[in-house]
Amino acid sequence: MSVLFLAAGIYLYLCFLGWGLARIALPRTLRQHRSWFVPWIGLMLAAVLGVRLSRLGISAAAGIYWITGIAAGVGVLSLFPKFRSSRSRVVPRLTFMFGFLITLLLALYPLLCLREGPTTVSLGNIDPVTYASTSRFLETASIRHPPSCDLSRPLTCLINYEISWHSRPGTFLTIGLLAVLFHLQPYQLITVLLAVVLAMTPQIVGVFVEVVSGIGWRR
Numbered sequence: 001m002s003v004l005f006l007a008a009g010i011y012l013y014l015c016f017l018g019w020g021l022a023r024i025a026l027p028r029t030l031r032q033h034r035s036w037f038v039p040w041i042g043l044m045l046a047a048v049l050g051v052r053l054s055r056l057g058i059s060a061a062a063g064i065y066w067i068t069g070i071a072a073g074v075g076v077l078s079l080f081p082k083f084r085s086s087r088s089r090v091v092p093r094l095t096f097m098f099g100f101l102i103t104l105l106l107a108l109y110p111l112l113c114l115r116e117g118p119t120t121v122s123l124g125n126i127d128p129v130t131y132a133s134t135s136r137f138l139e140t141a142s143i144r145h146p147p148s149c150d151l152s153r154p155l156t157c158l159i160n161y162e163i164s165w166h167s168r169p170g171t172f173l174t175i176g177l178l179a180v181l182f183h184l185q186p187y188q189l190i191t192v193l194l195a196v197v198l199a200m201t202p203q204i205v206g207v208f209v210e211v212v213s214g215i216g217w218r219r
Contacts, residue, residue: 018042020075047170
């Protein structure tokens with residue numbers, strides 16, 4: 001799968017998850033910036049629901065259907081005037097769009113140069129091993145039932161430690177959910193997901209500056 005297509009797919013799926021809740025929950029002062037909050041709300045929804053379902057013993061492979069269904073239900077609910085926040089004109093700022101695209105391309109530059117498809121790029125940091133192995137386990141298992149530590153299989157001890165100590169469960173579940181959705185290995189998603197999240201950040205910073213300072217951005 002193309003790196004750029006995968007990045008676009010992740011972004012669009014996060015937007016799908018967050019669209020309905022953003023229409024219902026965003027306060028009046030932020031409605032005009034709704035389009036930039038939607039993927040962040042989708043990311044939070046995936047992490048929170050993923051962890052909650054996993055604590056109930058539901059794997060990421062099954063949880064993806066629950067989360068997608070809940071997001072779709074909230075989206076339908078937001079179409080009813082009773083639940084929807086008042087209508088506002090949502091026009092993405094060209095400056096924000098430019099910032100998103102440039103940041104995404106810069107973050108994906110190493111993968112685009114490698115031309116080997118989605119994979120994990122790391123400058124000697126071994127954290128991706130933890131993320132990939134734990135996320136892979138949670139695709140078919142849950143944080144309610146961590147694996148027993150087997151010294152002959154070192155990864156079981158690593159996964160047991162991360163789950164038992166409740167270390168970043170939302171991150172592991174989000175990677176696992178997306179891996180199931182796109183039929184990829186977790187290690188193929190980590191760098192691309194980080195690039196998408198990084199590209200989503202400048203717009204939120206811009207919104208914060210605009211709201212706090214009261215100075216609007218030109219389109």
